[in-house]
Amino acid sequence: MRAPRVYKTEAIVLKQSKLGEADRIITCYTPYLGKMRGVAKGVRRPGSRLSGHLEPFTHTSLMLAQGQNLDVITQAQTIEGFWPLRQDLRRMSLALYAVELVERFTSEGLENPGLFRLFSAMLHLLGQAEDPESALRFFEVQLLERLGYRPHLDSCLRCGRAPASGGNYFSPSAGGLLCPFCRSEEPIVYPLSVAALQWLRRLQAVDIAEMDSLKIPQPQLKELALRAREYIRYLLEQEIKSAAFVEMLHQEEGRSRAR
């Protein structure tokens, strides 16, 4: 059955690219249509009725008309503009990283309302959490889970033994934990400390409502960021580009604190 000629959807804007003289192609994530692209006409002119409602990571309500190739966005109304994310460069960079993760991992037409709800809740959280970096680690874990890439962490994937008490290994290709005896069974493994493993398992189980005040200690935060990066790089076979900017800001902040 063909979709109706005019339809409505909620959406979170992921990115924009220029099209022709004054138009843009808007890529967004929707609850029931998955990732989607639409043309927004005339949005690069001042006074456009759409442009303010289609900025990246705006949660917006869209009306679209079927087009020959891409559908055309005819109306847009902001539901949530995530203002706190736009006023703070660090929070903004983390939100951009989250947006890029969703952009890379999702496909057009593949519905996943649970992921949409997680994503929208996550943008709220990144704006208000005491420690947005911890919140982002939570998002990585939960996103992978909802996409079917939940890493197995309860026991060694090879021998089934409980995690060793002196540290274990994480294998992106096996998708989970290897004990020190089985580490050589996979070509690429990364060390995973006991503390980081505990945090990872906690992030798999915790509810988003508790994330507001959760703060992962700095060493584990760093370790989890690296493991997530390696796992995501393995799954996508490419880098998340925003990560470089997040890292750069982090280093600059560290330097100005040291001064």
Add this chain to the structure above:
Amino acid sequence: MNNHYIPVAKPVARLIEEFNRLPGIGPKSAQRLAYHLLRMPPEQAKALAEAILEVKERVVLCSICQNVAETDPCPICCSEGRDRGRICVVEEPLDILALERTRQYDGLYHVLHGVISPMDGIGPEELKIRELLARLRHNTFSEVILATNPNLQGEATAMYLQRLIAPLGIRVTRLARGLPMGGDLEYADEITLARALEGRMEMKGI
């Protein structure tokens, strides 16, 4: 692909191919432009060709403000009549034209040649930020106006620059945000409207 021979003269085919490289020009527009050129008077076609060559040969980047210009330094940087205490930072050379058209600003400029766009892998190193900081350190400016576009990337760039410039003790300002001329309250987004309300000004009778 079909293999049968399509009789297009080689120079025409080459021209079509070159036009096809231009932004916003697809294969059909490229064909139309190429055949239009064929029918053009020779002088006109030659003038176009020369203009293209000239733009590549004679236009340089001003070593001070990074604007495109015929001379280095550019006329704005050389001008005696401009306010040398203020500097306006823009994304692209075209933004200077837009600001000049207002006739409200007589300070200097600095062109970044892009904006920070983390998702596209464009970081601060890709922009002319080092040049800007050097200018700010070696001259006395009383104000830096950040005139990047009021969108996510523009805001990110402005916030990043503000962080870098603040330790130098120079006043940093940002272009105001508000309702566009010919606009419509009904269609304004919340952020623009909130800013417009915040920056409201008293009306003075004459």
